[in-house]
Amino acid sequence: MADTVIAPDVEAPVNPTGEAADVVRAAARKKALITGIGFILVGLYALWAFGFGTKSGVDAVFGMTVPNRDTTEVGDLSLPARAVAIAMSVLCMVAGVLRIVLDRSRLAIRLSIALFLIAFVIAFLVWAVAGKQMSFAGALQNTLLAAVPLVLGALAGVIGERSGVVNIAIDGQFLFGAFAAALTGSITGSLWAGLAAGMVAGALIGGLLAVFAVRYLVEQVVLGVVINLLVTGITGFLYTQLLQKDPEGYNNPGVFENIRIPGLADIPVIGPVLFDVNIIVYLMYALIVIVHLGLFHTRWGLRARAVGEHPTAADTVGIKVNATRYRNVIMAGAIAGIGGAFLTIGTVGTFSKDMTSGAGYIALAAVIFGRWRPLGAVAAALLFGFTSALATSLQPLNTSIPSQFLQMMPYVVTIFAVAGLVGKVRAPAAANKPYTKG
């Protein structure tokens, strides 16, 4: 995407020497200065808006008991809003100073960014909740629910792009997976059949993408958009003709029961959120680990990345480029299909028209924001899930920030990311480039 010299895995040369080193160092210093000043300015704004914008003597109350779960009561967390907001705004500025001073170490950079983000979010939250109450545990729960399809979609996107096929059709895979899971689940009465159908449906769309992209060399971005349109049409049509006319028979699959893991689920706050969930979420945990290890520590992963970075070289050493791409894109489609199935048989229990409402595109954004790495994409998906959960949680509090602005966050952040303002991003070299052999 952006034309930079930095490969996704090797962030910066370890020990650059000579003139090149000076250039790299100067660029890093400049970037540290700009980001640091940015942090400080945002911190000043937070101090003015959240810190001094909050009445003194008012508490912000955060509910810490996870709703609708079998768990021990945890007392509410009550914070003096003004004092905490001011302290957190100051921390934002401290993070900015640290970013400027500690520009040499990658760990320090990451810590300063994390400090800034956390401090800013807390400052914002106590300001928004001051004098009212918000269920923080509920927001965490919503974060996970919103993030599950995003994480699975992002993993699918990472596998596809790492193998050299851009997967804009994640949204179509979600929608078809959700539809197939609901329909099959209803007809067979088995949620497992529904889950399998969701995977098959996602894999089918992945296969369609692969055939047109690999065999017919169609431009992958446009292709993805057209496939999404096709799935919107098919599911919308069948929904109106079949599901809507007989919802009992065709759109009533039910929802997977939660499985509580004793011990782990007893951890306060986090426990019930993470370990009292349904099978699809556990499947997601497993897939995160599998995809990460698979991509970076197995022969399959090495081959996938070779095909995505330098297909000619991969071919030379005997890797079947197009076969690898077919296999991986179809597999990725199945993973995205699970994410789609979660939307119906994992949460709400019924299919509705266009129910993804662009979640596939957010998953794509998570791929880019996570710099084409599984764990990065997962972190980005969680961040995006958190903003959407916050938008839901803050809506009843009537804050002066419209919920639409919170919902916009993932998109704005992604634009900054691809513009290189949040750090350099670079796609796998052969993404969106079909391979033809003479």
Next chain:
Amino acid sequence: MTEDNKSTPGEPSKAKPAPTKTTEPAGASASTPAKPSLGRAMLDAIITGNSAVVTFLAIVLALVVGGVLMILADQDVLDEYKYFFAAPGEALSSSWTLVSDAYTAMFKGSIVNPDSFSEGSIEDIFRPISETITQATPLIFGGLAVSIAFRTGLFNIGAQGQIIAGAVFASWIGFVVDLPPVIHLVFVILAGVIGGGLYAGIAGFLKARYGAHEVIVTIMLNHIAVLMLGWLLTTDTFRRGGQAQPIGKDAHENAVLPNLFGDNLRIHFGIILALLAAGIYWWLLNRSTLGFELRAVGSNPDAARTAGMSVARAQILAMVIAGAMAGLAGVSQVMSSTNPAHTLTPSIDAGIGFDAITVALLGRTKPLGTVLAALLFGALRAGGSVMQASANVSVDIVIVIQAVIVLFVAAPPLVRSIFRLRGARKGAEGGPLAAKETVGVQS
């Protein structure tokens, strides 16, 4: 991409390859030096499957796919298939009735309804065509918006956001001031152009200045525009008071695009603007210096840069012009007969932004092709709503047909192999859908 387009003889619009174009694709075998007779040329075109034939066959295939989907979604007909081996005729004939009724209704709703000759007024006879053109109007603008960016080597997936931006600006000028006739409309149109142009300009600027991929940026800008519109419709500036739904304020009378043939036919002044825009697009690309630069940057940015052209300038301008065109679609959505109250609504874009991409692809990013593709999809939309009302088949089938047409057009070898035509060659053959670069050893 431009060069490739030139070597593809015959636009989808033309029934036979233009004799002036000498370069034939590798698949076409019958390029005799002597000018072939019309009949011979048509036969050759069908046998080798040139792009016009492929387009036609793609439409046929898409209608077949649509028909199969209709049968699959009809419980009564499906039940008859359970007795298929006992009474195959019954299942087949009711399938045929279902599909043919649907497509007949679609034809009656989009081209002409034979009944209207005997019992209807003049307006009844022309109503289907009027509806088709009305539906096609915003699609032409949108298709041009996507096309001009394509020609410059940019994928403008952001027509949706640009339409919304244009619609918001146009609507605002429409209700906030009260100007004399004509002048008010001119200001509304300008507002739409500026709104769409500025919004697309963001993506163009980020691409030119920071190398931000325009596909990602425009997709994100689409979502931002939708949310922004949702928010604007909660503000006092835009929201009409005293109503539960978020609906914008009514535009003044003078701000509206007038109907061309009275109140009974919805065809409006927008189609004149759309054809004008297509004309400007043709002139811009083929006759102006700027257009030459845009195409040069689209074909080979490095060569264009070496030749002293500013790639950044071309990319920004292309996006701004594209946004301006999409903004006009926004004007048409707010200020035309399709929106009787002339107000903003949360779904003002009506899916045109994504349909526009299919229009541009089917029209092979050429002005005439885009207009014809928009008319075809306009006809599908107009006929689709009649079909939904009279044949009880959901209008969503239209989206399926549209997407399938474009998929087949994208892969001519697939269509050729289905119909066993000669010249089935691998690859997308240089259409606008062909991948720009491929890696590996080229044959």
